[in-house]
Every structure is written in C-alpha cells, then in structure tokens.
Amino acid sequence: MSILAEKRVLLVIGGGIAAYKSLDLIRRLRERGASVRCVLTQGAQEFVTPLAAASLSGQRAHTDLFDRADEADIGHIKLARDADAVVVAPATANIMARMAGGHAPDLASTVLLATTLPILIAPAMNVRMWLHPATQRSLTLLKSDGVAVVGPGVGRMAEAETGPGRMTEPDEIADALEALLAGRDGGKPLAGRHLLVTSGPTHEPIDPVRYLANRSSGKQGHAIAAAAAAAGARVTLVSGPVTLPDPPGVTVVRIETAREMLAAVEAALPADIAVFAAAVADWRPATLTDEKIKKGPEGPPPLALTENPDILATIARRTADRPPLVVGFAAETTDVIAHARAKIARKGCDLIVANDVSAASGVMGGDRNTVHLIGRDGSLETWPTLAKDAVARRLVARLAEMTATP
Ligand code: C5P
Numbered sequence: 279m280s281i282l283a284e285k286r287v288l289l290v291i292g293g294g295i296a297a298y299k300s301l302d303l304i305r306r307l308r309e310r311g312a313s314v315r316c317v318l319t320q321g322a323q324e325f326v327t328p329l330a331a332a333s334l335s336g337q338r339a340h341t342d343l344f345d346r347a348d349e350a351d352i353g354h355i356k357l358a359r360d361a362d363a364v365v366v367a368p369a370t371a372n373i374m375a376r377m378a379g380g381h382a383p384d385l386a387s388t389v390l391l392a393t394t395l396p397i398l399i400a401p402a403m404n405v406r407m408w409l410h411p412a413t414q415r416s417l418t419l420l421k422s423d424g425v426a427v428v429g430p431g432v433g434r435m436a437e438a439e440t441g442p443g444r445m446t447e448p449d450e451i452a453d454a455l456e457a458l459l460a461g462r463d464g465g466k467p468l469a470g471r472h473l474l475v476t477s478g479p480t481h482e483p484i485d486p487v488r489y490l491a492n493r494s495s496g497k498q499g500h501a502i503a504a505a506a507a508a509a510g511a512r513v514t515l516v517s518g519p520v521t522l523p524d525p526p527g528v529t530v531v532r533i534e535t536a537r538e539m540l541a542a543v544e545a546a547l548p549a550d551i552a553v554f555a556a557a558v559a560d561w562r563p564a565t566l567t568d569e570k571i572k573k574g575p576e577g578p579p580p581l582a583l584t585e586n587p588d589i590l591a592t593i594a595r596r597t598a599d600r601p602p603l604v605v606g607f608a609a610e611t612t613d614v615i616a617h618a619r620a621k622i623a624r625k626g627c628d629l630i631v632a633n634d635v636s637a638a639s640g641v642m643g644g645d646r647n648t649v650h651l652i653g654r655d656g657s658l659e660t661w662p663t664l665a666k667d668a669v670a671r672r673l674v675a676r677l678a679e680m681t682a683t684p
Contacts, residue, residue: 282310286315288317289304291322292322294322300331314337317341317389323341343388355392363459367399368400368402369402397426398451400446402443429450430443430445453671472511472513472514473503473551473553474551475516476539476554476555477498478496479557480536480539480586481535482562484563485568486568496520497645500522501666505674507525509678517532519532535586537562549601563581564583565582594606594625603629604629605630607631618630622652631650646664648660
C-alpha cells in the first residue's frame with residue numbers, strides 16, 4: 279500500500295504549460311489513495327480551469343485570496359494546515375522567487391508562506407529561466423529552507439528548445455512525494471541496516487599521467503546511496519572518480535582502481551545489502567611504469583592488459599560474511615535481458631538491474647534510465663523510463679521490501 283493512502287495533499291498549480299500534467303497528477307495521487315485539494319494561481323487558470331481541477335480532485339478548487347465565500351468556507355490559514363503535504367506543480371520561476379523571498383500577493387503564495395507542512399516543488403519553465411542566476415538563487419534558498427525538489431527533467435520544451443526545464447512526469451512526482459513523506463513519517467524502511475554501494479568508473483593507470491577509464495558518471499549509484507540514506511540506512515559509498523557531490527548523510531570512500539575498490543568494499547563489510555552499480559574496468563594495463571612513457575621512433579608502445587578482480591562475483595561468493603542481499607547491474611548494448619539472465623548465475627548475485635547503455639539510449643552520463651529487474655528465479659520486471667533518482671527510490675523501496683523482517 280502506498281504511504282499516500284489516506285494522506286491529504288494540497289496541490290498548488292502554477293501558471294505554465296505543464297499545468298495540464300498537473301491534472302494527471304491529481305489522478306495519480308488519488309490512485310495511490312490520497313485526497314487532493316487544489317489551489318490555482320491566476321496564471322494556472324490560463325492553462326487549466328478550476329472546474330477541471332475540481333472535477334478530477336472531487337473537491338472545490340481554490341483561486342482567490344479575497345474570496346469571501348472561500349474565506350468563510352475554509353480560509354487560507356486552514357488551507358495551509360488541513361493537509362499532510364503541499365505539492366507545487368508546475369513550480370514556475372515566479373512561484374519559486376515568491377517562495378524564496380517570502381512574498382505573498384495571492385492565495386497560492388500566501389498558503390505557501392503560512393504552511394509548516396512538508397513542501398515538494400516540481401519546477402517547470404523555459405531553459406533560460408531555469409538557468410538564470412536568480413532562479414538558481416531561489417532554488418538554493420528553497421532547499422536550505424527544507425523544500426524538497428523533484429526535477430526539472432531535460433528534454434524538448436514547448437518553445438522547441440532543449441535543456442533542463444521540463445516538469446517531471448506525474449508518476450515520478452508522486453514517487454518523490456512518497457519518499458518525502460516516508461522520511462518525515464519516521465517510516466524509514468532501512469533504519470538499522472548497512473547498505474554498501476559501488477558507483478562510478480574506475481581508472482586504471484598506464485603510467486603516472488595516463489589511464490584507462492569508461493563513461494560512467496556515477497549518477498545512478500550515487501542516487502541509490504542518497505535514496506538509501508533517506509530511507510534510514512547507514513550507507514557506505516565506494517566511488518571511483520566522479521564529478522558529483524557526496525550524497526548527504528553517506529560515508530564516501532574514494533578509490534581509483536578496481537583493486538582499490540575491492541579492498542574498500544571488503545573493508546566496509548559486513549553489510550545487509552550490497553549494490554554494485556560501479557562500471558568497473560574489466561582490464562588494467564599489465565604493467566605500470568613509474569615514468570611517463572615517452573613517444574619515440576619505435577612507435578606506439580604495446581598495451582598488454584590483465585583481468586581485474588570481479589568485485590561483485592567475489593563478494594557474492596564469500597561464505598562467512600556475504601551480504602544477505604547482493605545486487606548487480608548489467609549494462610548492455612544488445613540483448614539486455616538474455617545477457618542479464620546469464621549474468622545472475624555467473625556472478626552469484628540475488629538480483630540484477632539491467633539497462634541498455636547503447637549510445638542511442640543516452641543512459642551513460644544522462645539523467646534517465648530504463649531498467650529491468652531480473653531475479654534469481656528468472657523473474658523479470660520492466661520499469662518505465664524514469665529519472666535516475668526515481669529509479670533509485672524505487673529500487674531502495676524494493677530492497678527494503680525484500681529484506682523486511684515479518
Ligand atoms: O560483467 P559485467 O561488467 O557486465 O557485470 C556488471 C556488474 O558486475 C555490475 O554490477 C558491476 O558493478 C559488477 N562488476 C564488478 N567488478 C568487475 C566487473 C563488474 O563488481 N570487475
């Protein structure tokens with residue numbers, strides 16, 4: 279059952295083209311058992327009508343701060359209190375700036391200023407508006423005020439521009455709200471557990487200045503570490519070289535090579551759950567020279583490779599302190615599912631998260647991911663394309679279910 283069951287959500291709809299998706303969001307939230315009450319800004323009403331919001335939510339939609347009927351009926355202070363969470367979708371640059379500055383010229387912003395409830399915003403705006411320093415300043419202020427943020431996604435926008443600014447899809451907003459409330463409810467499904475995650479690429483030195491590497495950004499692994507920490511786990515993240523910030527509340531061990539990663543993983547045991555999301559280099563140069571290899575008349579030096587340890591297989595085969603749940607990733611460019619099925623047996627893990635990393639998929643380094651979950655018993659589950667942090671939250675929820683003590 280969703281944590282949203284029986285929860286009351288106040289949905290503030292801002293004035294942007296993405297407002298039409300908020301109508302779908304009402305439906306998605308209600309499907310998960312929440313009741314939804316809507317407040318529309320004046321701008322929002324240019325895109326969707328209060329009647330549509332009211333019909334879908336089954337409750338009157340609110341629009342005016344000085345509507346006498348409204349104030350007698352519920353009032354802006356009561357609106358700000360009579361709910362379990364507030365969602366702002368789409369959160370326009372204007373709403374974000376008002377929230378960050380504490381301005382309250384209309385009903386939506388007054389409610390947002392008066393509320394002490396958890397707030398989740400789903401920004402949506404033109405790329406340039408999103409990237410403008412003023413909006414980024416608002417975002418920083420809102421985050422430091424404890425406002426949760428989902429998105430925006432990257433993609434084609436209404437104005438035929440491409441970049442960050444698209445509102446996150448309604449199902450993912452609902453997932454993010456679940457995660458927010460799960461955290462606030464003390465419903466920390468991984469409390470007391472130790473989760474070990476590997477993330478990022480490894481660098482395998484050829485000489486003091488050159489190395490072999492791959493295109494992994496670490497985004498998926500880091501998002502899993504963050505989601506697990508938000509779910510109450512003690513998290514050790516063993517990370518190869520990445521440019522991402524450390525996820526909050528996570529112990530990060532930085533390594534460069536596969537052999538260092540294996541040593542760091544072994545040192546972090548025991549763990550209740552181990553998730554191997556790193557793109558470990560399969561091979562390393564067989565010899566490492568202390569001096570930079572010089573270019574010379576003899577032409578390019580031969581590059582002999584030797585196999586790296588398979589960290590996932592090594593840990594999955596340990597006897598004394600094998601983590602009870604070992605999860606591997608399978609990054610494939612063809613026959614994703616068939617390869618993943620073979621891999622689960624070969625590696626000895628309990629679950630494989632398989633994804634297509636062919637150049638056309640845009641997964642490597644991108645923000646979105648389409649994954650298949652393959653179990654030891656051959657079971658297959660395909661998830662819709664989601665933002666990497668949404669994949670992480672879903673996966674963490676699944677791992678919590680799989681390790682729940684009855
Ligand atoms: O064999 P392949 O590299 O496709 O397997 C992918 C899975 O194995 C991932 O979970 C990855 O983190 C893990 N792996 C590992 N050590 C290696 C190679 C892969 O832990 N040397």
